[in-house]
Amino acid sequence: MSLKSEYLQQVYKKVEMRNEHEAEFLQAVLEVLESLEPVIESRPELKQYGIIERMTEPERAIIFRVPWIDDEGKVQVNRGFRVQFNSAIGPYKGGLRFHKSVNLSIMKFLGFEQCFKNSLTGLPMGGAKGGSDFHPQGRSDGEVMRFCQSFMTELYRHIGPDTDVPAGDMGVGGREIGYLYGQYRRITNSTAGVLTGKGLSYGGSLIRPEATGYGLCYFTQEMLQNMRDTSFDGKTVVISGSGNVAIYAAYKAIEFGAKVVAMSDSAGYIYDKDGVDIDFIRELKEVRRGRIAEYPETHPNATYTQDSTGIWNIPCDIALPCATQNELGEASAEALVKNGVMAVAEGANMPSTPGAVAVFQKAGILFAPAKASNAGGVAVSGLEMCQNSARYSWTAEEVDRKLYEIMVNIFHNADNAAKLYGMDGNLVAGANIAGFTKIADAMLAQGVTY
Numbered sequence: 001m002s003l004k005s006e007y008l009q010q011v012y013k014k015v016e017m018r019n020e021h022e023a024e025f026l027q028a029v030l031e032v033l034e035s036l037e038p039v040i041e042s043r044p045e046l047k048q049y050g051i052i053e054r055m056t057e058p059e060r061a062i063i064f065r066v067p068w069i070d071d072e073g074k075v076q077v078n079r080g081f082r083v084q085f086n087s088a089i090g091p092y093k094g095g096l097r098f099h100k101s102v103n104l105s106i107m108k109f110l111g112f113e114q115c116f117k118n119s120l121t122g123l124p125m126g127g128a129k130g131g132s133d134f135h136p137q138g139r140s141d142g143e144v145m146r147f148c149q150s151f152m153t154e155l156y157r158h159i160g161p162d163t164d165v166p167a168g169d170m171g172v173g174g175r176e177i178g179y180l181y182g183q184y185r186r187i188t189n190s191t192a193g194v195l196t197g198k199g200l201s202y203g204g205s206l207i208r209p210e211a212t213g214y215g216l217c218y219f220t221q222e223m224l225q226n227m228r229d230t231s232f233d234g235k236t237v238v239i240s241g242s243g244n245v246a247i248y249a250a251y252k253a254i255e256f257g258a259k260v261v262a263m264s265d266s267a268g269y270i271y272d273k274d275g276v277d278i279d280f281i282r283e284l285k286e287v288r289r290g291r292i293a294e295y296p297e298t299h300p301n302a303t304y305t306q307d308s309t310g311i312w313n314i315p316c317d318i319a320l321p322c323a324t325q326n327e328l329g330e331a332s333a334e335a336l337v338k339n340g341v342m343a344v345a346e347g348a349n350m351p352s353t354p355g356a357v358a359v360f361q362k363a364g365i366l367f368a369p370a371k372a373s374n375a376g377g378v379a380v381s382g383l384e385m386c387q388n389s390a391r392y393s394w395t396a397e398e399v400d401r402k403l404y405e406i407m408v409n410i411f412h413n414a415d416n417a418a419k420l421y422g423m424d425g426n427l428v429a430g431a432n433i434a435g436f437t438k439i440a441d442a443m444l445a446q447g448v449t450y
C-alpha cells in the first residue's frame with residue numbers, strides 16, 4: 001500500500017476488510033485516499049468527524065431480482081442494483097449500466113467516483129450508480145422493453161426527482177431510458193423528470209447524447225492549451241470503444257481539426273490511416289447496432305484486428321480511452337509513451353489501471369482523469385434536471401455553451417487544487433481534492449447524519 005498517513009492506512013485497511021472481494025471498488029478508493037494525504041494533514045476536523053470513513057461506505061445499496069420473459073417464452077432472472085453513495089450536496093445522481101460484467105464491486109466503484117465527479121460539475125448532485133448484469137447485445141427490442149419494465153417495477157420506489165435521478169451508461173441509451181421512463185410514469189402516475197437522457201419529445205435536453213464526448217474534448221482542449229500551448233488541430237487521435245462516449249468524442253475531435261485513426265469494440269479495433277468515417281460508425285452502432293468488424297467491408301483502406309487492447313499500439317498524439325474500466329494497462333501505456341503520445345484523457349470511467357497512470361505520470365504525459373474529463377455527461381444531465389424543474393427547454397447552443405463553461409471550470413479547479421497542495425500538473429490529485437472538498441464541507445455542516 002502506498003499510503004503514508006497512518007490514519008489513512010487504517011481507514012483503507014478497514015475498507016479492504018469489509019469489501020475484500022471488490023477489486024474495482026478498492027482500486028477507486030485507494031486512488032482517492034492517496035490524493036487526499038495532504039488534505040487530511042492540513043484539516044484535522046476531517047478525521048475528527050469521520051469524513052473519510054463515511055464517504056467510503058455507501059449511504060444505501062439496493063440489490064433486487066429482475067425477472068422477465070424472453071422471446072422464447074422462457075423466464076429469465078437478472079440481478080438489479082442501485083448504490084446510493086452520497087447525497088450530502090444534492091439528490092443521488094448517476095447512470096445505469098446494463099452489461100454482463102455488472103456486479104456489486106463495479107456498481108460501488110462507479111457510485112463512489114460519481115460523487116466526486118458530480119461535485120466537480122459545480123451542480124447540486126450527489127452520487128449513485130445502478131444497473132444490471134442483463135446484456136442487451138443480441139436481445140430484441142421486445143426483450144429489452146420487458147426487462148426495463150421489470151427493472152423499473154422495483155427501482156421506482158427508490159428514486160424520485162429530489163431523491164435519486166438515474167440516467168444512461170454502458171448498454172443504456174435512448175431506447176432503454178424511454179422504456180424505463182414509460183414504466184415509471186405508468187406506475188407512479190407522475191411525469192416528474194426522474195431520469196435524464198430522455199428523448200426530446202418527453203423532457204430530454206438537447207446535447208445530452210453528445211455531452212460526454214463533447215465535454216471530454218472541451219476538457220482536453222483546455223488542458224492542451226494551458227499546459228502545452230497547443231490544441232487538437234493537426235493531431236492524430238486514437239479512441240477506444242465505439243459507443244455513446246467514443247462516437248461524440250470523435251465528432252468533436254474531428255471538428256477541432258484532429259484525425260481520428262482508430263476505434264474499437266469489445267471484440268477488436270479498426271485502423272483507418274486516412275481518418276475514420278464517423279458518420280458511418282455512428283449509423284453502424286446507433287441505428288444498426290452492428291459490430292466494428294463490419295467497417296472494412298465498405299472502407300477497404302481500413303484494417304480490422306481482433307483483440308481490442310491492440311489499439312494502444314497505434315502511434316498517436318492523443319489517446320482517448322472511451323470503452324470500459326481497466327482497458328488500458330501498464331504495457332499499453334508503455335507502448336503509447338514509446339510511440340510519442342502527448343496526452344491521455346479518460347472518457348470511460350477508470351479505463352487506465354493504476355500501473356498505466358504511473359507510467360504516464362512518470363513520463364510527464366498530460367493525463368486527464370475520468371472524474372474530471374468525462375463529467376460532461378452528468379453535467380448536462382444536471383442541466384436536463386434544471387430544464388425539467390423549470391418546465392422549459394434551452395436551445396442546443398445554450399446547453400453547449402454551459403457544457404463548455406463547466407468543462408473549462410473543472411479543468412481550472414482541478415489544476416488549481418493540485419497547485420495549492422504542491423502537486424502542480426497532477427490532475428488526478430487535483431480532481432480528487434477539488435471534488436472531495438465540497439462534499440466534505442457539506443457533510444461537516446450537516447452533522448453526523450449518514
Ligand code: NDP
Nearest residue numbers: 169170171212241242243244245265266308323348349377
Ligand atoms: P456504450 O454501451 O454506448 O459503449 C460502450 C463501448 O465500449 C462499446 O463500443 C463496447 O463494445 C465497448 N467495450 C465494452 N467493453 C469493452 C472492452 N472490454 N474492450 C473494448 N471495448 C469495450 O457505453 P458508453 O459509451 O455510454 O460508456 C463508455 C464508458 O464511458 C463507460 O466506462 C461509461 O461508464 C463511461 N461514461 C459514460 C457516460 C455516458 O453519459 N454514457 C458518461 C461518463 C462516462 P461492445 O459493443 O463490443 O460491447
Ligand code: 2IT
Nearest residue numbers: 094095167169377378381
Ligand atoms: O458515468 C457517468 O457520469 C454517467 N454515466 C452519466 C450519469 C448521468 O447521470 O448522466
